[in-house]
Amino acid sequence: MKILVSGGAGYVGSHTARHLTREGHDVWIYDNLSQGHRGAVPADRLIVGDLHEGEKLTSLMRELKIDAVMHFAASALVGESVTDPAKYYRNNIVATLSLLDAMRAADVRRIVFSSTCATYGEPDQMPITESTTQSPVNPYGFTKLCIEHALADYANAYDFGYAALRYFNASGASPDGDIGEDHDPESHLIPIVLQVALGQREAISIFGDDYPTPDGTCIRDYIHVDDLAAAHLTAMEKLAPGVALKLNLGTGEGVSVREVIEACRDVTGHAIPETIAPRRPGDPPELVADASLALQQLGWKAKYLDIRETVKTAWNWHVAHPHGYDD
Ligand SMILES: NC(=O)c1ccc[n+]([C@@H]2O[C@H](COP(=O)([O-])OP(=O)(O)OC[C@H]3O[C@@H](n4cnc5c(N)ncnc54)[C@H](O)[C@@H]3O)[C@@H](O)[C@H]2O)c1
Numbered sequence: 463m464k465i466l467v468s469g470g471a472g473y474v475g476s477h478t479a480r481h482l483t484r485e486g487h488d489v490w491i492y493d494n495l496s497q498g499h500r501g502a503v504p505a506d507r508l509i510v511g512d513l514h515e516g517e518k519l520t521s522l523m524r525e526l527k528i529d530a531v532m533h534f535a536a537s538a539l540v541g542e543s544v545t546d547p548a549k550y551y552r553n554n555i556v557a558t559l560s561l562l563d564a565m566r567a568a569d570v571r572r573i574v575f576s577s578t579c580a581t582y583g584e585p586d587q588m589p590i591t592e593s594t595t596q597s598p599v600n601p602y603g604f605t606k607l608c609i610e611h612a613l614a615d616y617a618n619a620y621d622f623g624y625a626a627l628r629y630f631n632a633s634g635a636s637p638d639g640d641i642g643e644d645h646d647p648e649s650h651l652i653p654i655v656l657q658v659a660l661g662q663r664e665a666i667s668i669f670g671d672d673y674p675t676p677d678g679t680c681i682r683d684y685i686h687v688d689d690l691a692a693a694h695l696t697a698m699e700k701l702a703p704g705v706a707l708k709l710n711l712g713t714g715e716g717v718s719v720r721e722v723i724e725a726c727r728d729v730t731g732h733a734i735p736e737t738i739a740p741r742r743p744g745d746p747p748e749l750v751a752d753a754s755l756a757l758q759q760l761g762w763k764a765k766y767l768d769i770r771e772t773v774k775t776a777w778n779w780h781v782a783h784p785h786g787y788d789d
Pocket residue numbers: 468469470471472473474475492493494495496497498499511512513514533534535536537538553557576577578579628629630631632633645
């Protein structure tokens with residue numbers, strides 16, 4: 463298939479674009495490089511552009527005869543969405559509507575959308591299933607939920623087929639160490655801990671050790687980026703007009719911040735000093751997926767179930783690229 467990957471020069475998008483290409487698809491990456499990297503994608507497959515440029519998107523989709531879109535492009539920092547919500551409403555809602563309308567104009571009706579566990583807010587029942595109430599507690603989660611609703615309405619009215627894939631914590635890197643996670647600024651736990659191991663930071667700050675969890679630190683579900691990539695392809699293959707897939711993508715295993723740091727110590731052999739810092743506003747104590755519906759509907763399940771194996775792949779990338787991509 464001919465696939466347009468919005469945000470394909472970013473972290474999850476670049477791993478997925480590579481997987482799609484290796485599986486024989488004709489992949490075009492559309493990215494404004496606000497967070498993405500030229501080095502993460504083949505130069506002859508990158509189209510630099512913004513989602514807001516609707517007419518450009520329509521012509522591209524027509525010229526390239528695009529069959530389906532994978533839509534990763536977004537602003538994705540929970541904290542920033544609270545301090546600068548306008549950016550999130552514009553980039554995650556307005557820009558996505560521009561993409562959806564360009565798809566309509568170009569008669570492209572299949573889309574796989576990057577949603578998030580942040581659409582669930584702070585549920586008290588763990589693990590989280592797809593029928594858990596979606597009640598986001600920050601603008602980021604709300605903008606993603608809003609697009610899930612838009613997709614349902616577009617599917618109904620305009621024959622779109624869509625998958626809203628609600629990822630938990632994307633983590634790890636391509637095992638060969640070629641591509642990996644490089645955000646600026648970096649806010650994600652695993653890359654920050656590994657920067658301590660590389661001697662680029664003095665210590666890891668644990669944001670709160672007084673949560674109601676066994677070791678007092680927050681629990682998350684760290685899903686390997688290559689497992690996410692595989693799920694995207696399988697979901698895309700199921701899409702047809704009127705099909706609506708809404709699926710959690712996680713391992714089903716909860717891992718605490720302390721356990722992540724311990725895994726990083728094991729993998730890197732570095733002592734990794736830690737300090738306790740105040741809680742980060744908006745952090746739910748625990749987010750763990752029940753991903754059994756993805757198994758039922760896609761035959762998909764995570765292959766990386768041991769946090770050490772995931773950290774090893776991230777470490778390979780960081781050692782090979784201690785300062786991230788060149789651009
Ligand atoms: N990383 C995670 O743990 C996680 C978890 C759940 C959901 N998600 C979602 O997955 C997607 C990818 O996340 P990521 O971590 O790879 O983020 P990322 O920032 O690495 O990638 C996003 C890409 O989109 C591009 N982009 C942003 N706005 C754009 C625009 N208006 N026009 C064109 N390109 C634009 C950026 O340059 C970047 O390359 C996002 O939609 C995010 O909300 C991520």
